[in-house]
Amino acid sequence: MAKRDYYEILGVAKDATEDQIKKAYRKLALKYHPDKNPGNKEAEDKFKEATEAYEILKDSQKRAQYDQFGHAGVSGQGGFGGFEGGFGGFDLSDALRAFMRDFGGFGGFDDFFGGAGAQQGRRRGRTRVERGEDLQVKVSLSLEEIASGVEKKIKLKHFVRCPKCDGKGGSGSRQCPQCDGTGELRRVSRTLFGQMVNITTCNMCGGSGSIVSDKCNECDGEGRVKETSTLSIKIPPGVSAGNYIPIHGSGNVGRRGGPAGDVIVLIDEKSHPVFQRRGDDLIAEVAINFPLAALGGEVEVPILNGKAKLRIPPGTQSGKIFRMRGKGLPRINSYGAGDELVRVIVWVPEKLSAEEKELLKKLAEIQGEKVAGADRSFFDKLRETIGV
Ligand SMILES: [Zn+2]
Ligand SMILES: [Zn+2]
Incomplete structure (x- = not known):
């Protein structure tokens, strides 16, 4: 399917200001948010589409590339700290996370669940540690459980900080051979529209410019290991299918000391014999x-x-x-x-x-x-x- 124009999706003019873009997106996101349209696939797609458009247009560099080259200019550019594969793998949880990061959910709604909303704090500065991935789990509830609210325990396999190297990936340090200590990788690619230079964070050193000289053998230098944990989730009364509860910091921890992603608990409803x-x-x-x-x-x-x-x-x-x-x-x-x-x-x-x-x-x-x-x-x- 042909991708729609990002400006058209948000319903703004080509010369719209940042503020206009933000307002237009917020309006669409609130309208099509999965929480307000449980089980509605069309709304979900619209929410994803709008979020994708917003992620590109709010960033002046990406927006300039998009203006110049169209979708080809920005394809494969995630824009999401810890997401790989760019928008090819842009799914609902990415969109939900992007929305929460910039807008903190629905204000009251997120607070209600005790979440910290948008305050995930993106690290700035030269050392950009990669945030771990979000994980999605589905919880099926009976109507009785929905009526009373319930606490559910779920088993979750996720990456945790390697206890042996404390997430550092090993000991000692030397210059990263892949980026020669710059922390960045430049990739020149030829496209239909000419040459383009793509600068990304070096994946070997995570942007720090140095790597450990003695790799930890427990985690093979990753700084994280897989573990099964039990999470306790408090679900308030009255939820419905399609609602989600973010649990901040319970997803995968990032490589080499990166902060943890979230667990997104999606609510599902069991059918009831009577009601x-x-x-x-x-x-x-x-x-x-x-x-x-x-x-x-x-x-x-x-x-x-x-x-x-x-x-x-x-x-x-x-x-x-x-x-x-x-x-x-x-x-x-x-x-x-x-x-x-x-x-x-x-x-x-x-x-x-x-x-x-x-x-x-x-x-x-x-x-x-x-x-x-x-x-x-x-x-x-x-x-x-x-x-x-
Ligand atoms: Zn280790
Ligand atoms: Zn490097």
Whole structure:
């Protein structure tokens, strides 16, 4: 698929100021953020696309290259500290991280999870240590767990600082032979548009210009080793599929003493045998018998973690939906809870005793073929009940 123009994606003019670009991106990112559009692949793609465009246009050097050469001028230029492979491997977690780095998530949302938001602090100066990779884990929750909030323990394989060399990769130091101590690599490449010089951080010394002379044999000079850790994640009540919780500093540590990336916990939802979820509301079906529907009364209905009584008014039709206020899921980041919507189905017995048969026959004689009110679909009724 042809890549869209970055200016077009952000909806800004070619001569837009940095501020205009930032504002345009922020607006799009908030609109298409996966948290606001759970499970919506199109929104996710738009979020990624906008973030990619922003990553290029906010950087004056990359923007100049893009203006001059188009996508070919910036392809393969990550722009992400610890990411390799540039935008080829630009995935959702990269985009989420870029968004959080510059905007700190949704303000309150991120604080809510106790995260430090954008304050990842990029190291400046000559020694650019490479930040470790982010890791993504998925946690599947039942509706009961979502309702109450839950603490989950997950096993995670990640790189930790090598204990033997304390992340240094070894002892002693000598000039890096790959970059001759400059810490940078210059790559000249010929493109359709002419010669281009690409300056990258030397991957051998991580930009420091020197390497250890005695490599640590525990980590082969990497300064980090793989380990399995158990992470404890507190998940607040009311989350939904597509929400994510960043755990700062629990991802891979970087090579040779680089700071650790994050773990991004993606929330997934298990399907429930009784309830369907619709935002903060829960939908359940309950069968009642004909006499109860006709005469009215009380019925016991399932609610999350228990049962509740529901009053059935006389003359209740099959398919009627009752709203039980506050019996749904707690609202995240605010007060109160959603509702439970109970759809009542009038049950027709499959087998009848002689006495029941007799009574029903009598009823049939009295009623004849009288039926009132054509049946409407479930969704018409649902719409009517919840007013959308
Ligand atoms: Zn080591
Ligand atoms: Zn080097």
